[in-house]
Amino acid sequence: MSTSVSPSNNPIELKPITFWAPTTKVQRLLALLLLIFQGGITVTGSIVRVTGSGLGCDTWPLCHEGSLVPVAGAAPWIHQAVEFGNRMLTFVLVAAALAVFIAVLGAKRRKEIVVHSFIQGLGIIAQAVIGGITVLVDLHWYAVALHFLPSMVLVFLAATLYTRIGEPDDGEMSSPFPNWIRNVAVVGAVALSVVLITGTMTTGAGVHSGDADISMEDRLDVNIDWIAHVHGYSMYVYLFFTLIVVAGLYKVNASKHNKQLGLMLILFILVQAGIGILQYRLGVPRWSIPFHIAMSSVVVAFTSLLWSQGRVRVGGKATTTGSLDGDAKLEVLSYQKGVKTA
Ligand code: HEM
Known part of the structure; x- marks a missing residue:
């Protein structure tokens, strides 16, 4: 780890995520949440399907004309609750994917991790489009299947991302x-x-x-x-x-x-x-x-x-954020924080 903690002699570029260099623990926690939400959305989606709650909210992005949230009497309350809950989880999923992306950029993680977290975001956008097409083709069986299977790919990749985040970028590949x-x-x-x-x-x-x-x-x-x-x-x-x-x-x-x-x-x-x-x-x-x-x-x-x-990376000196640049950045940020509060 670098010993130079003064911002004046530290060469690292803080942009574009200047304010945050999360530790590996925080990055993994966010990746775990993303993994859980990726899996969770398939479950809430299936609850919408088997309870026939699809029209619990009849407009998008509002739940009903003029209301972002369910309205008493507009549809059976259980359908509204199920459909609205499913929609909420979409936002939570997007937020989690965004948080992971910002976290790994902030910690200056290796390209492999950044690409993995970018794919998660792209996957969610693709799933939103496929979901729309599924409704347009009247929930034909193959569309429902083609909407479900990419989620399994995203779950697989989110679990891989979770593992990879835990491996230091400067570690050696080992089997x-x-x-x-x-x-x-x-x-x-x-x-x-x-x-x-x-x-x-x-x-x-x-x-x-x-x-x-x-x-x-x-x-x-x-x-x-x-x-x-x-x-x-x-x-x-x-x-x-x-x-x-x-x-x-x-x-x-x-x-x-x-x-x-x-x-x-x-x-x-x-x-x-x-x-x-x-x-x-x-x-x-x-x-x-x-x-x-x-x-x-x-x-x-x-x-x-x-x-x-x-195949994992082991050893390495980037023990805090997972990357040497991230560790140095964290030192600078801690130093700046110390100067401000002093
Ligand atoms: C690792 C084991 C298994 C996995 C990962 C798995 C996965 C799945 C998936 C993804 C679906 C489609 C769900 C949907 O689109 O709504 C499904 C449906 C189904 N599976 Fe499995 N399955 C497994 C084992 C089994 C076994 C051993 C049986 C016994 C015959 C079984 C019976 C069914 C049935 C009857 C359905 C249709 C349910 C429906 O109509 O919605 N599954 N399974």
């Missing part, structure tokens, strides 16, 4: 476990994509495609039992590869953290499979869908966390 385990994790992630795609197809063919008013023509015309079985069997393929990854981690005696991540992923896949089988057996009750969606985000996030542990 905590052999490459073959990482490659099997990639195969597992591909199998997970198949699970997710066939999941949206199962929904598309089922009773909860789109919303309450969706017509039969807008559903996917395949046998629901058949597609649900393809979906279920692809889950076993995903589970199989994940088990190989975790067995590999134990075989090479990987770190406790990585082994724990692996075990948690297996547990979450089993919980998700349990929910899936239960909802299939019970004839897909509405209440089960948000749980199945929530757990989809959880397994996607943990798949990413485990995979991204395969």
Whole structure:
């Protein structure tokens, strides 16, 4: 870390984010919130769908003509609450993405991290557009699927961002476990994509495609039992590869953290499979869908966390903000603050 704390002899350029050099801890906390909101919005979106609350607010960005918030009597209160809550989460998600972007710029993090957080912002904008198109095409099943799947990509990338932020920019690249385990994790992630795609197809063919008013023509015309079985069997393929990854981690005696991540992923896949089988057996009750969606985000996030542990930066001297320039900037800011308060 630089020992020169005087602003006069410190060469770093404070612009464009001059006022803030957050620590790695703060950056990670913001990235974690972003990850939670990315997953959370798919859950609130599914609650809107299964409760048929889409018209709880009938204008945008106002909830009703002349009112930003729900109005008593304008629509059933539960629909207003669900739709309004979902809209609020969009703003929270945008705020979180913006906060992460400003934080990593402020801390002068490496390009990889800045690009990752920029992609999160771009993804949210793209999702807003896709969401609009989904409504325009009357919630046709493929549009609902194409709206859901990018969110899973964003959850995956948000979890990767969370991992990467924790690694110092000046650290050395290292592989905590052999490459073959990482490659099997990639195969597992591909199998997970198949699970997710066939999941949206199962929904598309089922009773909860789109919303309450969706017509039969807008559903996917395949046998629901058949597609649900393809979906279920692809889950076993995903589970199989994940088990190989975790067995590999134990075989090479990987770190406790990585082994724990692996075990948690297996547990979450089993919980998700349990929910899936239960909802299939019970004839897909509405209440089960948000749980199945929530757990989809959880397994996607943990798949990413485990995979991204395969190549990490270790060591390094940038211990406070994650970047040497950020650490120096923090020193300058602390110095300036000290001068002001003195
Ligand atoms: C890791 C395991 C699993 C994941 C990640 C997963 C993911 C998904 C996803 C993303 C959807 C689409 C949700 C939507 O668009 O609303 C879905 C739907 C569905 N899944 Fe799974 N699933 C898993 C395992 C299972 C299993 C083992 C079954 C048992 C057959 C199952 C049964 C269903 C059913 C019946 C639907 C349709 C629900 C509806 O009509 O909305 N899932 N799944």
